[in-house]
Amino acid sequence: MNSMxxxxxIGGGVAGMxxxxxxxxxxxxxxxxxxxxxxxxxLKNWYHLFPDRRDGNEVGEYLDNLVKNxxxxxRNNTCITGITGRKxxxxxxxxxxxxxxxxAVIVATGFDLFDSRRKExxxxxxxxxxxxxxxxxxxxxxxxxxxxxxGVPARxxxxxxxxxxxxxxxxxxxxxxxxxxxxxxxxxxxxxxSGVKTFCFYMDMRMGGAYYEEIYREAxxxxxxxxxxGKVSEVSQGYNGRLVIKAEDTLAGRPLRMExxxxxxxxxxxxxxxxxxxxxxxxxxxxxNRFFSTADNHTASNRSNMKGVFYAGTCTAxxxxxxxxxxxxxxxxxxxxxxxxxxxxxx
Amino acid sequence: xxxFDIFVLPxxxxxxxxxxxxxxxxxxxxxxxxxxxxxxxxxGFFGRAFGQSLKEIFMESLIHRRILKSxxxxxxxxxxxxxxxxxxxxxxxxxADIFGAKHLNPPYRAIFFRFFNPDHGTTGLTxxxxxxxxxxLAFILSGLLLAVIKRFIPGVVGMKKTTRHKPADRIALTALxxxxxxxxxxxxxxxxxxxxxxxxxxxxxxxxxxxxPAETLAYPFWWLxxxxxxxxxxxxxxxxxxxxxxxxxxxxxxxxxxxTGDKTGTFSEVQIHSCSSCGMCIDACQMNFVTGIRYMxxxxxxxxxxxxxxxxxxxxxxxMCGRCEEVCPVGIEISAVRxxxxxxKTGEPLVKNNWMGYFRNRNNVGSEKxxxxxxxxxxxxxxxKQADVIYFAGCMTHLTPGIKxxxxxxxxxxxxxxxxxxxxxxxxxxRPLMLAGNDRExxxxxxxxxxxxxxxxxxxxxTSCPICYNVFRDSYYLEAEVMHHTEYLKHLIDDGNLRxxxxxxxxxxxxxxxxxxxxGIYDAPREVLSWVADLHEIPEREEKGLCCGGSLGxxxxxxxxxxxxxxxxxxxxxxxxxxxxxxxxxxxKKTFSQVSHVKVSDIAEVTADEIAAVQVRKPxxxxxxxxxxxxxxxxx
Numbered sequence: 007m008n009s010m011x012x013x014x015x016i017g018g019g020v021a022g023m024x025x026x027x028x029x030x031x032x033x034x035x036x037x038x039x040x041x042x043x044x045x046x047x048x049l050k051n052w053y054h055l056f057p058d059r060r061d062g063n064e065v066g067e068y069l070d071n072l073v074k075n076x077x078x079x080x081r082n083n084t085c086i087t088g089i090t091g092r093k094x095x096x097x098x099x100x101x102x103x104x105x106x107x108x109x110a111v112i113v114a115t116g117f118d119l120f121d122s123r124r125k126e127x128x129x130x131x132x133x134x135x136x137x138x139x140x141x142x143x144x145x146x147x148x149x150x151x152x153x154x155x156x157g158v159p160a161r162x163x164x165x166x167x168x169x170x171x172x173x174x175x176x177x178x179x180x181x182x183x184x185x186x187x188x189x190x191x192x193x194x195x196x197x198x199x200s201g202v203k204t205f206c207f208y209m210d211m212r213m214g215g216a217y218y219e220e221i222y223r224e225a226x227x228x229x230x231x232x233x234x235x236g237k238v239s240e241v242s243q244g245y246n247g248r249l250v251i252k253a254e255d256t257l258a259g260r261p262l263r264m265e266x267x268x269x270x271x272x273x274x275x276x277x278x279x280x281x282x283x284x285x286x287x288x289x290x291x292x293x294x295n296r297f298f299s300t301a302d303n304h305t306a307s308n309r310s311n312m313k314g315v316f317y318a319g320t321c322t323a324x325x326x327x328x329x330x331x332x333x334x335x336x337x338x339x340x341x342x343x344x345x346x347x348x349x350x351x352x353x
Numbered sequence: 354x355x356x357f358d359i360f361v362l363p364x365x366x367x368x369x370x371x372x373x374x375x376x377x378x379x380x381x382x383x384x385x386x387x388x389x390x391x392x393x394x395x396x397g398f399f400g401r402a403f404g405q406s407l408k409e410i411f412m413e414s415l416i417h418r419r420i421l422k423s424x425x426x427x428x429x430x431x432x433x434x435x436x437x438x439x440x441x442x443x444x445x446x447x448x449a450d451i452f453g454a455k456h457l458n459p460p461y462r463a464i465f466f467r468f469f470n471p472d473h474g475t476t477g478l479t480x481x482x483x484x485x486x487x488x489x490l491a492f493i494l495s496g497l498l499l500a501v502i503k504r505f506i507p508g509v510v511g512m513k514k515t516t517r518h519k520p521a522d523r524i525a526l527t528a529l530x531x532x533x534x535x536x537x538x539x540x541x542x543x544x545x546x547x548x549x550x551x552x553x554x555x556x557x558x559x560x561x562x563x564x565x566p567a568e569t570l571a572y573p574f575w576w577l578x579x580x581x582x583x584x585x586x587x588x589x590x591x592x593x594x595x596x597x598x599x600x601x602x603x604x605x606x607x608x609x610x611x612x613t614g615d616k617t618g619t620f621s622e623v624q625i626h627s628c629s630s631c632g633m634c635i636d637a638c639q640m641n642f643v644t645g646i647r648y649m650x651x652x653x654x655x656x657x658x659x660x661x662x663x664x665x666x667x668x669x670x671x672x673m674c675g676r677c678e679e680v681c682p683v684g685i686e687i688s689a690v691r692x693x694x695x696x697x698k699t700g701e702p703l704v705k706n707n708w709m710g711y712f713r714n715r716n717n718v719g720s721e722k723x724x725x726x727x728x729x730x731x732x733x734x735x736x737x738k739q740a741d742v743i744y745f746a747g748c749m750t751h752l753t754p755g756i757k758x759x760x761x762x763x764x765x766x767x768x769x770x771x772x773x774x775x776x777x778x779x780x781x782x783x784r785p786l787m788l789a790g791n792d793r794e795x796x797x798x799x800x801x802x803x804x805x806x807x808x809x810x811x812x813x814x815x816t817s818c819p820i821c822y823n824v825f826r827d828s829y830y831l832e833a834e835v836m837h838h839t840e841y842l843k844h845l846i847d848d849g850n851l852r853x854x855x856x857x858x859x860x861x862x863x864x865x866x867x868x869x870x871x872x873g874i875y876d877a878p879r880e881v882l883s884w885v886a887d888l889h890e891i892p893e894r895e896e897k898g899l900c901c902g903g904s905l906g907x908x909x910x911x912x913x914x915x916x917x918x919x920x921x922x923x924x925x926x927x928x929x930x931x932x933x934x935x936x937x938x939x940x941x942k943k944t945f946s947q948v949s950h951v952k953v954s955d956i957a958e959v960t961a962d963e964i965a966a967v968q969v970r971k972p973x974x975x976x977x978x979x980x981x982x983x984x985x986x987x988x989x
Binding site for chain 2: 123124126127129131132133173174175176239240241242243244250252263
């Protein structure tokens with residue numbers, strides 16, 4: 007199958023859908039390639055969004071409506087593995103052999119969640135009551151937070167920075183949204199289970215967003231979430247089957263052992279595998295943090311080193327949904343002016 | 354016929370200087386030995402060690418057997434220079450004795466035989482003798498040619514990197530390089546003038562004499578020959594060539610049973626001087642061939658110690674994997690020497706050069722900290738359980754709970770009475786403190802753990818971490834037998850207490866440095882694995898095993914470089930596309946897991962997954978199964 011469109015958008019998550027939708031509204035023909043059977047990306051897995059805790063599905067519906075446009079052809083199960091070509095004409099190939107030709111490309115390959123099994127000391131995949139933040143969202147969505155044996159947890163610990171700010175796993179950067187996610191999830195746990203005790207183990211609380219600090223305060227004042235500054239060194243299982251964590255309370259300056267029923271790992275964001283594959287089969291450059299590197303941090307954060315190929319969303323750095331949508335719209339303005347200039351040159 | 358000529362003076366001066374120097378140095382070294390080591394040396398001198406040493410000196414210092422085996426061309430280069438020169442001196446002396454004017458000549462008469470006997474070698478037996486002497490000279494010159502090429506293109510002799518040298522070494526090197534060509538020219542000119550000489554000197558001489566005034570030109574070359582010998586001998590003590598006489602002493606000391614210990618002393622000094630700077634350690638070092646770091650390899654450590662330089666960083670910037678020790682042709686206990694430097698916390702050099710580097714003074718460097726009494730507040734009187742087997746997981750296994758859980762499963766299946774000593778945390782085995790040079794603090798932990806193990810009455814102590822294993826085995830005084838879990842698994846299999854499903858999965862085994870090169874356990878893990886999986890081997894195994902890069906031994910190397918070493922090792926391990934990398938060290942597992950796309954498991958996890966009531970499907974006869982097991986199976 008060979009088709010020529012104005013713009014190819016690689017990745018049907020938040021950024022990709024927003025970019026495709028906005029381009030279509032301006033009259034450009036778009037192919038939206040998504041490697042999964044459904045669009046929506048990670049958003050599909052999130053229950054409530056911070057900071058206002060609205061249902062994630064609401065944003066999902068907005069995006070679904072946005073891409074329902076005759077100018078957009080959505081190609082699901084299409085994993086783009088390489089881009090070749092020069093300004094004005096790009097050829098993208100998919101893993102199943104499809105070829106897409108486009109005048110411009112938006113790369114919106116997004117992120118993958120850090121595989122928490124790589125921090126084996128936290129016991130993910132070994133102890134059933136060690137779960138990730140994504141697993142907890144799933145539990146929220148299903149309506150109940152339960153232990154593996156069906157019991158109700160009385161004490162839950164949240165471990166921040168799993169796979170972020172960690173030299174040992176090779177990720178020096180901050181994933182930006184795990185702190186606020188932990189605050190949100192701790193509050194929600196309190197709402198689902200009365201009398202539960204929650205503990206957040208953090209390195210720094212990075213509450214740099216609108217209304218973040220407010221809900222951090224609410225978590226402490228209204229729900230009594232305990233915030234302990236110090237990284238957890240290891241999780242093990244005691245005689246009674248409960249989890250035992252070892253940590254250090256760096257404010258009190260002493261080591262700490264604590265029994266918990268459930269441990270939630272706040273998994274960070276990493277360059278997605280799909281992005282890695284694409285980078286390997288194109289000349290797109292990546293930074294030391296393995297995300298795609300933009301042409302200019304401040305003034306061209308949507309441009310890549312290939313003229314006519316643009317970036318949108320978390321394939322360049324960790325971002326929340328608000329930022330991903332803004333970044334995608336910014337990418338659209340770049341694409342539109344690029345295509346206009348090209349048209350003028352061609353005439 | 355002349356008896357003496359003034360040109361022999363540089364050679365004579367150099368020779369008598371170096372002979373006297375070596376005797377004095379040996380006497381100083383001997384006097385500085387501990388009483389026990391002096392006794393060892395005396396016993397060695399009159400015992401078997403003497404013969405062994407002579408054999409080793411012949412095989413290693415002259416023939417260079419170890420280098421020949423690993424790198425034939427490099428070995429030939431060393432052999433031709435060392436063995437060739439030795440033979441040239443030996444036969445030269447015999448020649449002077451038989452064919453000279455009188456018997457028992459001074460050494461210069463042998464070295465400059467041709468000058469004093471220019472007409473020798475034209476008839477009968479002397480002709481054959483001359484041919485033989487020429488052959489030896491040609492043998493040496495061929496090695497020298499290789500040495501010169503190696504300096505510029507190390508690849509020729511199978512080396513990737515050669516050693517960077519210091520000015521004194523360069524002068525000595527030049528002198529050494531000049532010795533044999535100047536001998537060739539001096540002899541050739543003399544032969545050319547007198548119509549004597551064999552296939553090399555005779556032919557060259559005749560050709561040179563055909564268009565040059567041979568008689569006049571010979572004399573300056575005899576001067577050059579003597580001068581280069583003299584300069585080489587005088588500079589020898591302050592250059593790497595000191596290794597030539599020192600190595601003999603080293604071999605003798607080693608065969609007498611003297612070892613490095615933990616403080617600087619004669620033996621460590623002799624080892625440092627025995628380093629020939631051949632640079633084979635550079636090629637073996639992963640920090641060199643993966644990350645391009647080329648200043649901390651043993652050859653540079655030893656040289657910096659000899660040159661009185663600040664070695665703090667060199668001493669600490671090392672993974673302590675021991676790959677260099679395996680390839681060292683001299684057999685220097687490199688890690689022990691490095692650890693001595695690490696224990697020195699004052700920054701003062703342990704030894705200082707004086708007399709322009711010809712002699713050294715040992716500084717009495719005190720320990721940095723005054724004895725402040727107990728450092729750790731370890732809870733005494735903690736609960737101790739009686740058991741036959743004690744399991745000590747260690748800190749690294751606590752960070753890899755998959756291994757811990759697998760061990761629990763294995764213990765349950767074994768039916769033995771096991772107590773998990775540090776299940777709820779315990780004291781460290783002591784190794785990190787020892788590696789950082791804090792032995793006194795480590796001793797506190799050792800005493801604490803020893804007491805618990807003794808009270809439990811256990812006969813066996815099982816560890817999952819090879820580091821703990823080595824520390825318990827070497828630095829503790831325990832009645833219990835210390836076993837790494839690979840050995841314990843083998844013991845359970847041998848006793849018929851554990852049976853497995855043979856999964857047939859294609860796996861590759863990674864030898865951890867601490868379990869392999871340091872503890873010497875290679876067969877147990879392979880045998881255990883062969884019962885559950887299809888083991889494939891790679892060239893970098895056993896003694897040549899790779900460091901995973903996660904070593905606790907290096908606190909200087911940054912994590913991205915450590916990750917690069919890990920990635921490189923994984924690349925080599927997965928060359929044949931195994932389903933899984935199996936190792937037996939929690940640190941290796943953890944390090945590889947960060948960079949590997951292939952699953953990384955501990956041997957305990959792989960076996961625990963396959964525990965069965967009866968052995969299902971016999972494995973294919975694995976290549977590494979020991980004779981003992983084969984005999985046992987035949988008898989069944």
